[in-house]
Amino acid sequence: MTETLGSTGEFGLIAAVTKGFPQGEDVLVGPGDDAAVVAVPDGRMVITTDLLVEGRHFRRDWSSAYDVGRKAAAQNLADVVAMGARPTALVVGFGAPTDLPTAWAVELSQGLADEADLLGVSIVGGDTVQSDKVVVSVTAFGSLDGRRPVLRSGARPGDEVAVAGRLGWAEAGFAVLTRGFRSPRSVVDAHRRPQPPYAEGPRAAIAGASAMCDVSDGLIADLRHIAEASQVVIDVRSQALAVPEPLEAVAAATGLDALTFVLTGGEDHALVGTFEPADVPDGWTVVGSVAEGNQDLPAGTVTVDGAAYAAPAGHAHFAS
Template identity: 60%
Template sequence: MPDSIADLGEFGLIDALTARFPQSPPVTVGPGDDAAVVGAGDGRVVVTTDLLVEGRHFRRDWSAAYDVGRKAAAQNLSDVAAMGARPTAITFGLGAPAELEAAWVLELADGLRDECAQVGASVAGGDVVGADSIVVAITALGDLDGRDPVLRSGARPGDVLAVCGRLGWAEAGLHVLGRGFRTPRVLVDAHRRPEVPYDAGPEAADLGATALCDVSDGLLADAGHLAAASEVAIDVESGALEITGAMRDVANATGADPLRWVLTGGDDNALLATFPPDVGLTARWQVIGRVLAGSGVVVDGEPYGGDGGHAHFT
């Protein structure tokens, strides 16, 4: 194996990458042509794109290439699930310095492949280009399987706000890494690689969710997206939010506020939905608030001080 991607060359790198990506239905044309062909039995295709930039979204001294690949795929696949759809395929673009180790790129590809495998999706193609730093761009595709998409704009006063998945874990892990530590491992791993409840998206649609999104920027920020799109207010109940023992231990040791991690931390990619109050939710959905007439997001009936979550360019 050549040491760097420059040693491997553009087409050698492409060959090494595509050899790692088995194709499964609905991909009928995979890597090797000018474009892939991905079927959608529903007749409608859900499409989303996201970017990860070294130094902003990941650090190589904190995350292995495999973890970066898993995270990059997860952030896009979760957006497909957040429409109530089933992920089917991704394509990826990679910008990287010529001296980057070839093994790092192939490990990244393994992470992409393995995250996609969790939902039966394929890595259907992509592109590579020289760049000053590492940039990973993912486009994910999905199939609604006959469902209507669940948008951010359908929440109504009287609905309940519920979450499926973890909140604040990734932010707590980032806090640990930022202080030079590597434990508790469960929190550090949550920052490196989210655990997304992919099947909860279609489940929410089948249960009658009125609005749906994933939590990538922070609970309050993403609840704010639902509130703005639906022209309603949302009241988050802090007492309904889970703060794990590991998070409390880190917070006690460092003087941090664990509730802030849960309210404003991103990158866990939990799914956040509103439901009519009479819907019988499965146990995996935790009711954490309610939808009201008005606008904006409050916590326990009061405005929350400080940032509501991550925002680019600020």
């Protein structure tokens, strides 16, 4: 008989998932007490939280529990590095029906642990609760290691806009899956399990990035966050954006536009930043520029090739 969360129980589940969580040198007290204790050598801590809700952010017939765990950790770790910080610890909240197989929850925890291990990050605690559907909440912590945080509000006229990481792959995968297909495998895997360029966040901060954001809602949508916070205008040059062959293949098969995947697709968790031209790090691709607002293009505007982008700019969480 399949063991479920109902038969395993809360504390049995906690014991099953936490035994595989190694603890790093920043952790002074790990799982097992009322709260964890994590060292903050810098005196400041970067903190971020994201939720994944079954049916909204993932489907169990599309993604394995391991994939969901990797994705849940990745989207939080990407937010930390987008501040120019070094991730140090994760706390996980988990809600699920009592008939969920215990093995599914254990596999989820392994995905979380493996993604965190890429950066030497510790999972230091969390909570479990019964719910009608699977919900995963991850809170990530990070250290600035003496650096200033890289905010969205620092972009300046004359800066260049540059990107590190993949754009549009996860969105192409979503387009494939919603049509009942499972190929190209590369884009489907990108939807299931993002690959953020973790090392590039701290590198960009050290290089002098004036503003930075992870691309979770879409390039244009997230650049708009920077433009609004910085009170500038940002123009994206479409010819500078790479449109890989798998995205072209999906666009041809679905009747969609491959460039739209790149401009508006989220969940790849690439990094986009603004830099003085001489400060753009090696490996980043310059895709646009920053200018002052004017009567025709007020501050907070993002354009593509000098013109307003008419289509939806990316994901909006409470849009109908």
